[in-house]
Amino acid sequence: MxxxxxxxxxxxxxxxxxxxxxxxxxxxxxxxxxxxxxxxxxxxxxxxxxxxxxxxxxxxxxxxxxxxxxxxxxxxxxxxxxxxxxxxxxxxxxxxxxxxxxxxxxxxxxxxxxxxxxxxxxxxxxxxxxxxxxxxxxxxxxxxxxxxxxxxxxxxxxxxxxxxxxxxxxxxxxxxxxAQRDAAAAAERARLARVVHDGVLQVLALVQRRGAEIGGQAAELGRLAGEQEETLRSLIRSQSSVSTASDGDVADLASALGRLADGTRVEVALPAGAVDLPVHHVDEITAAVSASVDNVRRHVGADARVWVLLEDLGGAVEVSVRDEGPGIAPGRLAEAEAGGRLGVAQSIRGRIEDLGGEARLDTGEHGTEWTFVVPRTGHS
Incomplete structure (x- = not known):
């Protein structure tokens, strides 16, 4: 249910x-x-x-x-x-x-x-x-x-x-x-935002400044810290209020995924027409795909190619995200989750499963491919 x-x-x-x-x-x-x-x-x-x-x-x-x-x-x-x-x-x-x-x-x-x-x-x-x-x-x-x-x-x-x-x-x-549940969620998001701002963001800003001052490899570390700081700030801003979208509001998943294409590194293949889903579904699927693309950049390389394919299956939608990297070592995801690094568990699998869908991973020497299958009438 x-x-x-x-x-x-x-x-x-x-x-x-x-x-x-x-x-x-x-x-x-x-x-x-x-x-x-x-x-x-x-x-x-x-x-x-x-x-x-x-x-x-x-x-x-x-x-x-x-x-x-x-x-x-x-x-x-x-x-x-x-x-x-x-x-x-x-x-x-x-x-x-x-x-x-x-x-x-x-x-x-x-x-x-x-x-x-x-x-x-x-x-x-x-x-x-x-x-x-x-x-x-x-x-x-x-x-x-x-x-x-x-x-x-x-x-x-x-x-x-x-x-x-x-x-x-x-x-x-x-x-x-x-409404009470949404208000409680908004209050909790605000509390977490304060915690993140007072702790994590300040540390990231400090690493960015010190890295630029030291130079060399520390400068690259500072640059990455700066990117993560901006990502966290954007997340806080986007979660600062409860969404006012009603249950009947829909958005085009094809358009949302199409905006991820950059012409060189990320290629997106879409159906000819619109793929309308509830706004919440579109937001969560897009966020999961973005997290997958970010993982490729982080673990394979900034110039690694990524292919995103969207298919409309009628009663469900299927999105695949594929790269040609070295793949993920066996047991690495379980080890990361056990160590508290929940990027894949929450940002990718968690988002799709919360929608009532399934996130399948195929990885090996041929590369890594995520396949997300989300029913149109999944969780909301």
Missing amino acids: TTDGAVALRAAVAVEDRLFRALAVVRTVVLAYTLAINAYRNNFDHPVAGWCCVGVMVAGTVGAVVVYAAPERRGPAVLLVDLALAVALLLATPVVKGEWFNATIPGYWITGALLAWAVRYGWRGGTVAAVVLGAVDLLIRADVAQKDWGNVFLLLLGGSMLGFASEQLKEMAAERDA
Whole structure:
């Protein structure tokens, strides 16, 4: 499951928990009212059967309150049993009270099942339950009065509206949780930026100055330190705020990768048309390719040639980054990761895997080739 999907699921469960706790109170109140009405009227043609039906309502209410309290038990089978019990009590009414009854045995008690369907399955579930209960209520009556049509209308209105409200509450909770997560991530990025600025950047600046002063090989070391300082500063600037791109925003991966070509050292082969992906996917794939190209320059040589190939596979995209260097020695990547040097693990593999994709490495005397396969509907 994606990160956003997990957040939305947790938010939906939290909303359902509160609504089902409120529904437990509603069920108890409605049961008390139904018991009082049946005791007051006591108009059963078959009293024993009638009070057995009342007992079923009591047991059903207790069972529903207990079962619905746990999110993992709110499955389709439980919801169907709840609705079937309400339908069975409606069907029992003409048998227990006689054909010309006025009010059904369960009365308003059936709204418990209706509201449970609305909370769990949204407006569609609420509407389906209302249609079933309303149809049964009308079919069992020998004479349908205007008030009966009105009751069915209220069932339909209540089920669909509460279901719609439940869906909106779940979406709002998911959006709130996502916003809180983004705010926390932004705060953490700001904290890390301060740490990097106060420590690493100052050291790199010092190495750059001292290297230039000493000259020789130290000058080359200073130049490299200067490049890394600028890279870190650019990274800090780019991460200083949370991206405002919405989930529906897309960008052209082909254009983004095309900007990496320099005409001599880096060659990029692209499809004829645009390759549209979510903005976050494009940013992360481009960053992984850039990290691969930087590794070639750093470990093979500044003049090493790199070939980047982008293919649109329909349901996924595939990007390969190839060089003709000496390859990576066996065990070198694992040794680097164990030593805390996580360039490949995080900058390359980590980015692709976070998108739900796969990063494959082929290396040897023939050179090194990274292949990134990212589904269009991966993590976000």
